[in-house]
Amino acid sequence: MKNTQNLATAVVSRRNVLKAIAAGSAALTLPSMAASAPKTCHDYAKVIKFNDLHQAGVITKEQKDASFIAFDVTTESLDELEQCFKILTDRIAYLTQAHAITPNTNDKLPPRESGILGSYLKPDALTITVALGESLFDSRFGFSAFKPKRLVEMKSFPNDRLEQDWCGGDITLQICANSPESVIYALRDIIRHTSAYLIPVWKMDGFLPSRNIDNQSTPINLFGFKDGTGNAPAESSQLMDDIVWVTDDDKDHAWCVGGSYQAIRLIRFNLEFWDRTPLEDQENDFGRHKVSGAPIGMKHEQDSPEFDKDPHGDRILFDSHIRRAEPRNPHRYTAELRRRSYSYSLGVSSTGALDMGLIFVCYQQNLKTGFIDTQKRLNGEPLERYVKPFGGGYYFVLPGLDGKQTYFGHQLIELAKKVA
């Protein structure tokens, strides 16, 4: 019975296709209609300011594509590292602005740039966010005394299966733009200009659903759930100062003010298993309805979960992801962080499983009360059966270029120079 139904639908849809083709060819014969065909709404010329009090890419609205790349520093000279930061800043300044690309005048030389964007560089909302890993604050450059107070090495949580090749790094770049080629253009440019100082150690590309970004709806992750519904709103600068940025009130080093702590977690999803999981399990594991994104028992995505009216966890289980991540007790944003995650898709495992998952990224003023405490609350959640974190690390996002410093890392380098 079911099969015949499917067959019937197939026949109908094929007919529709034929109709559509006929209509399409008719449209092409009418020049006026062809001319009024909707143009792309993609604004390649969009510029996001790179030099501000804070770095771009932290509370910036998510672009569609991202690449996270970690480098180790190959020099031990502070002067060379300074040179490296200056080059990085120059490249970021160059790449995030619109301009015609300088033509090559000598064809016996390698071309100046990759050419993958054609002859005009449109930044496509590019942001490049520079962060320093805990490992950079060892004895090499005399940074140890100035290590951001909350910066620690990422320790393994009980459900983690960390792989060395995917962990750590002295410096990370988060490169985001609205198309993969814009991200790759920036990435290749930076590697080309910094290979004398930096060696890439791991890289993971991420994406978000275009349709969600275009429609300004919450991005849906590979589990099929809206991801980021309860995220702290970037529009509230007070809230951002309270939970994302290191501020003067913080007991951190003065040079860290304006920066933020970044947690990156590369998390593999077992999607075949997930797709074989009953919907009610999926929804109760999250604590939200899958389609609407509403908390269980509620109608709309932005409805409050009303934990106060569910004191025994009958409706939204105590074990559910949203309740553990953010109990909203004693107040909202119990998880003092702001998320900015992407999905990733690589190949297949040796057992034929898809290697896909989440590049979980969050920014916070304090790693402990931000990501670490949140992850501790999540340890043991039912969702763990489907997720295995395997890489990433904790990093410190350098303060922005607000006039006090002319390149990223300026204040830190100056401090180290005084001591050296």
Next chain:
Amino acid sequence: MNSKAKPLLMASCLLLSLLVSTSLSAKALRSPVQTGDDIIVAKGDIPTPAKYHQAIQAELDYASQNITSIISLLNQLNVALSSGNLSQAQQFYVQAHQHYERVRPIVRLFGHADRIINSRASYFLQGTSDYRFKGFHLVEYLLFDSKNLAAAKDAVGELLMYCRDLKQRLAQEQIDIPKLVQSSADFIEMAIEVKLAGKENLYSHSDIADMAANVQGSQHIIEELSAFIPQSMLKQINRNYQQINAIMSHYVTANGQYKTFEALTWHDKKKLYSLLSQQANLLATLRAILDVAVYYKF
């Protein structure tokens, strides 16, 4: 070998005759037959300026010397195998391959010679069991992995044949200046791409030795060309070589050989990455600096 080769030969003759009779696309690549008075004469290669002849001859001599060393070392390897001295045979392999890596970009100028002499198992889906897996790395595999001395002897014999052939070809060939200039950078590129990952010698783990050989090969070309390179650039190039060689020197053993790849520390590997990348960037500008003409401009 004969019994195998005959059917293979017959099969390829059959294939060839099929190709000749059916392939039109191959014909399309040939220039059309020209008739009448307006015959267009081929421009041919741009001749190498005479000032470079000496440098080119020096490189060809250097290549020839290295191939001679390979032949001599392979002969010694054979003797070691005959006397059942595996560890000595292994040493000879590493040394012979080092000589090869000192001239490899030059070998690559001779058609598919490098593919015959130096294919790695990873070139083939069937890996070590592929019939095309032969040359240096088959010898390496038989000496260091399967330790099959009899098979190794056959493989060395075949490799010797290819090397003697290569030597003869080297003696008759000339190379143009663009190839010489490009080779100086190619050495560095092959070190970054393969040796820095330890993937050239998966069984003998002698990639540090080969990396050193690549750098020496590159350095030799630059020495031959040094009279033509502006002093400031030459200084930079030589400083890079010095820094690279200083790192490599940490890995020299008491008998003048190199430690195995596992000894390469992350600290040194990342430094080599940066230094080799800088050198590759620099050598990539050499064609423009020397203003070597490679193509006719239209």
